[in-house]
Structures are given as structure tokens and as C-alpha cells.
Amino acid sequence: MTRTGAALVGVAVAAAIGAELWTRASSSVPREDLPANVAARVNPRLHDPAAVAEGAAVFESNCVSCHGEHADGRGVAAAGLAPPPAKFRDSDVLAQHSDSYLFYRITEGKPGTAMPSFRGALAENERWAVIAYLRTLAPDAAVRR
């Protein structure tokens, strides 16, 4: 390998390590602090093809009013909310969070915001399905599942 070739490989490796560190740093933001039993949970519907379609329907009936038809945070009920509803499209919300965090928020709601708890309104498998759907909206292929 030429010297330039070796240098380029070095840059690529450094970039890959940098990306890995960034990913780790951004997934350890304080709001990701979860009870241990929740943090350990894995989306059981991740590879379930029916989950995305079911999750889209759950989103349509339960989330669109605030998070918007296009998951861009512009629902009809979003006006005046502070903070505004999370944008799942064209934002880094999905990149920053694990499925277990999303599940926790959908289950418990988000204190200090208008995000309600869906513990009673949606079965656990519906909450996991809506997460499977949200993952399909992530702008970055690495965050999509």
C-alpha cells in the first residue's frame, strides 16, 4: 500500500471510531436514565413485518393530533404546546434514543410536557409496534431498523 493509501485508511478508521463515540455519547443523555427493568427491555416486534403496519395505524389514531400526520411535530393539537411535540422525521430524536426509552415515554408520558401516558390506552404490543413504525421514519439508515 502506498503511504497515501495508508493515511486514507487511518482517516477512515478514525472517522469510524469518532462516529462510534458520538453514538455512545448521544445515547447516554440524561433523559435516557431509565429504571433498570425498563432499560433492559428489547423490542419484541423488531423483526415482525406486521408491526410496522399496525404501528402506523396506532400512530394515526393516537399520536397524529400532536406529532402530526407526517411525524413532523405539526399536529392540529400542537399549537401552543411548550415544549412542542417531538419531531420524529427530520430530527435526531430517534438517533438519540433506544427503543426502551421510547417505550418508557409512551408508557409513562413525559413529565413537564403534554406527552400523555398510554399505559392504559395501548397494549404493550401496540406500544412496541408504534416504535417499529417510528424507526422506519428515521432519516439516517443507521437508526432505521
Ligand code: HEC
Ligand atoms: C397531547 C399531545 C401528544 C400526544 C397525543 C402524543 N404526544 Fe408524544 N409528545 C408530546 C410532547 C409535547 C412531547 C415532548 C417533546 C419534548 O420533550 O421535547 C412528546 C414526546 C414524545 C416522546 C419522547 C421524545 C423525547 O425526546 O423525549 C415520544 C417517544 C412520544 N412523544 C411518542 C408518542 C407516541 C408514540 C404517541 C401516540 C401513541 C404520542 N407521543 C402522543 C405530545 C403528544
